[in-house]
Amino acid sequence: MRRQVMRQKDLFEEAVREALVPEEMQAELVTQLALLMFALIDVIETEVHDEQDRR
Structure with a gap:
């Protein structure tokens, strides 16, 4: 039996x-x-405002 080859692009599109x-x-x-x-x-x-007020 021949094994189907799946391209990386196909795997990505399926996951998306x-x-x-x-x-x-x-x-x-x-x-x-x-x-x-x-x-x-x-x-x-x-x-940021609180940090500036602590002077």
């Missing part, structure tokens, strides 16, 4: 398809990621 998020969830995930980023920016700005 399995990891994709369904379209229904994408908008919610983008919203949550944006909120997380804004929160992180606020925390960093607060920390």
